[in-house]
Amino acid sequence: MTTTTTTTVPAAxxxxxxxxxxxxxRARAAWLVLPATALLLVFFFYPIxxxxxxxxxxxxxxxxxxxxxxHDGVSVKVLVRTLVTALIVAASTLVIAxxxxxxxxxxxxxxxxxxxxxxLLPFWTSLMARNFAWYMLEQRGGPIERLLGAVGxxxxxxxxxxxxxxxxxxxxxxxxxxLPLYSGMEGIDRRLxxxxxxxxxxxWRAFARVYLPLSVPGxxxxxxxxxxxxLGFYITPAxxxxxxxxxxxxxxxxxxxxxxxxxxxxxxxxxxxxxTLVVLFAVSxxxxxARALGGxxxxx
Amino acid sequence: MRLRxxxxxxxxxxxxxxxxxxxxxxxxxxSTRDTLTFVSTGSPFQDYQKKAWQQxxxxxxxxxxxxxxxxxxxxxxxxxxxxxxxxxxxxTSAAAAEQYCGKYVERLDFSVIDQSVFPKGTVGRCGVPAYxxxxxxxxxxxxxxxxxPTTIADFFDVKKYPGRxxxxxxxxxxxxxxALLADGVPKEGLYPLDLDRAFRRLEPIKRVTTFAKTYGQxxxxxxxxxxxxxxxxxxxxxxxxxxxxxxxxxxxxxxxNWDDLVVPKDAPNKEKAMxxxxxxxxxEPSARLAxxxxxxxxxxxxxxxxxRIQQTVNPFTPARRHSIVRADAAWWGRNFDQVTKRYTAWxxx
Numbered sequence: 305m306t307t308t309t310t311t312t313v314p315a316a317x318x319x320x321x322x323x324x325x326x327x328x329x330r331a332r333a334a335w336l337v338l339p340a341t342a343l344l345l346v347f348f349f350y351p352i353x354x355x356x357x358x359x360x361x362x363x364x365x366x367x368x369x370x371x372x373x374x375h376d377g378v379s380v381k382v383l384v385r386t387l388v389t390a391l392i393v394a395a396s397t398l399v400i401a402x403x404x405x406x407x408x409x410x411x412x413x414x415x416x417x418x419x420x421x422x423x424l425l426p427f428w429t430s431l432m433a434r435n436f437a438w439y440m441l442e443q444r445g446g447p448i449e450r451l452l453g454a455v456g457x458x459x460x461x462x463x464x465x466x467x468x469x470x471x472x473x474x475x476x477x478x479x480x481x482x483l484p485l486y487s488g489m490e491g492i493d494r495r496l497x498x499x500x501x502x503x504x505x506x507x508w509r510a511f512a513r514v515y516l517p518l519s520v521p522g523x524x525x526x527x528x529x530x531x532x533x534x535l536g537f538y539i540t541p542a543x544x545x546x547x548x549x550x551x552x553x554x555x556x557x558x559x560x561x562x563x564x565x566x567x568x569x570x571x572x573x574x575x576x577x578x579x580t581l582v583v584l585f586a587v588s589x590x591x592x593x594a595r596a597l598g599g600x601x602x603x604x
Numbered sequence: 605m606r607l608r609x610x611x612x613x614x615x616x617x618x619x620x621x622x623x624x625x626x627x628x629x630x631x632x633x634x635s636t637r638d639t640l641t642f643v644s645t646g647s648p649f650q651d652y653q654k655k656a657w658q659q660x661x662x663x664x665x666x667x668x669x670x671x672x673x674x675x676x677x678x679x680x681x682x683x684x685x686x687x688x689x690x691x692x693x694x695x696t697s698a699a700a701a702e703q704y705c706g707k708y709v710e711r712l713d714f715s716v717i718d719q720s721v722f723p724k725g726t727v728g729r730c731g732v733p734a735y736x737x738x739x740x741x742x743x744x745x746x747x748x749x750x751x752x753p754t755t756i757a758d759f760f761d762v763k764k765y766p767g768r769x770x771x772x773x774x775x776x777x778x779x780x781x782x783a784l785l786a787d788g789v790p791k792e793g794l795y796p797l798d799l800d801r802a803f804r805r806l807e808p809i810k811r812v813t814t815f816a817k818t819y820g821q822x823x824x825x826x827x828x829x830x831x832x833x834x835x836x837x838x839x840x841x842x843x844x845x846x847x848x849x850x851x852x853x854x855x856x857x858x859x860x861n862w863d864d865l866v867v868p869k870d871a872p873n874k875e876k877a878m879x880x881x882x883x884x885x886x887x888e889p890s891a892r893l894a895x896x897x898x899x900x901x902x903x904x905x906x907x908x909x910x911x912r913i914q915q916t917v918n919p920f921t922p923a924r925r926h927s928i929v930r931a932d933a934a935w936w937g938r939n940f941d942q943v944t945k946r947y948t949a950w951x952x953x
Binding site: 376377378381382443444445542543546547550560563564565 | 817953
């Protein structure tokens with residue numbers, strides 16, 4: 305971990321030089337994280353390691369499963385489709401969530417409570433229920449088709465298409481965008497906008513030059529969270545998608561359940577994992593200076 | 605209290621060890637010696653198997669039967685590889701029984717199971733038929749009231765019969781066979797399947813076809829009239845008709861498949877599993893399952909008392925049995941992976 309952060313950033317997670325007291329605290333804290341660590345190791349890292357291992361060893365040792373992905377005529381196409389879908393979902397949720405989260409920081413405590421409830425309400429509703437609701441909305445003869453038919457677009461059935469899956473996933477993923485955005489924006493000191501105004505900046509410029517950059521850490525964490533979750537999301541594509549436009553999670557499911565091809569499925573999973581790690585790494589690189597700035601400003 | 609890091613590490617290691625041991629004991633249910641574990645597709649079908657097979661079996665032998673499910677070949681493979689098999693009798697496709705024979709499923713003991721009761725060519729070394737099921741061409745009789753389809757070729761003719769189609773979630777139950785028969789391949793020369801020709805024939809219907817994800821979805825879409833015609837398993841057709849879906853069968857070509865009963869490799873109660881399979885292969889339990897589940901019994905000599913709707917989707921009547929084309933489970937066992945890969949690529953492409 306980095307130790308170069310300046311001492312003006314206590315919010316950075318206690319990464320300052322630890323004194324003796326720090327060591328003692330850490331030793332005790334280790335007990336607190338023990339159950340979680342044990343769970344993660346046994347039920348998360350061990351299975352993932354097994355999956356990755358099998359992707360290199362089954363049925364033969366080597367890169368066979370990975371090179372096969374390039375040549376089977378479907379994996380690359382599905383991976384690209386999945387990445388594009390995830391990008392669209394992340395971008396769409398961002399566009400919807402940004403003004404919403406902004407509004408949450410600007411209203412009174414009671415209104416904020418209501419807005420938070422509205423975000424969390426679907427979050428507490430069963431995922432299956434929400435997906436089935438979308439199923440009803442998107443099916444042939446459903447409300448969406450009739451609505452679009454009424455305004456002149458006949459026969460648009462979203463069920464079984466990527467746009468249909470995207471629409472539902474935007475709704476499902478919205479809380480994961482709103483909450484990080486809100487927690488980022490909440491820490492932004494509004495007086496900086498006043499300062500910009502007093503120096504002659506119009507409101508839009510103050511927003512674009514001061515507020516927007518300060519909200520970047522929240523944007524990045526929300527964007528990467530939604531993007532990564534969408535990449536591997538199973539339920540929504542499985543229910544609302546179709547084999548003709550399958551996403552990578554469906555193909556992995558097919559490999560495991562139908563073909564018992566654990567190696568090939570592992571390779572697809574491995575590629576997803578790699579993409580995820582690259583995204584996380586890129587975000588952590590970009591976000592760090594901005595976060596430090598945000599933290600410093602927020603804790604003046 | 606003051607802890608040094610060394611102690612902490614040791615404590616963490618100990619904690620981990622405990623968790624690991626706990627994790628290993630999960631999923632290893634105590635398999636008692638007088639309880640068989642039966643695995644099938646889940647309810648309601650498995651409930652029918654419980655009534656038709658398990659309850660009379662328990663009454664006769666005193667052996668209890670526990671139910672687990674749904675069948676998941678991936679789980680079967682994992683259990684066999686981990687040497688933690690908790691299943692005794694599994695209901696799976698005949699193709700899977702062929703494909704995994706000796707690998708994940710045991711050879712059957714034909715001194716216990718009477719193989720003479722099954723039709724010729726349906727008995728494998730690792731599986732015997734549990735019941736037969738048929739892929740029936742059904743169409744919406746209100747939509748096509750004026751000019752109803754009469755041959756399997758009409759299913760693949762989107763010009764003559766425009767409309768939405770639905771086909772089963774599994775490729776091995778007859779879609780490719782139907783396409784080839786529609787293309788003029790004779791019944792006798794169907795296998796080995798000419799895949800190029802079959803996929804060519806599927807191409808025109810791809811855009812207007814729902815490739816069902818589950819049989820439940822297929823049934824529901826018939827009931828909701830989301831589709832105009834379909835290749836439907838008889839049991840699902842029955843349920844849809846019972847719920848009032850206005851569909852009518854075409855008795856031109858009906859592809860008949862079957863599920864096998866198999867015993868997983870290293871099953872805890874192997875001999876009793878063989879006895880269970882022998883019991884389920886008798887006329888009375890087989891007829892009872894056919895009546896409850898709207899499937900066909902293990903041989904044509906057995907005559908279930910079907911209700912009126914079941915009779916409308918039963919292909920084994922004298923007037924209809926000319927339409928029957930039996931699938932070749934051995935061919936499917938050898939080619940399942942290859943065909944599935946090609947089918948998935950074709951669908952997703």
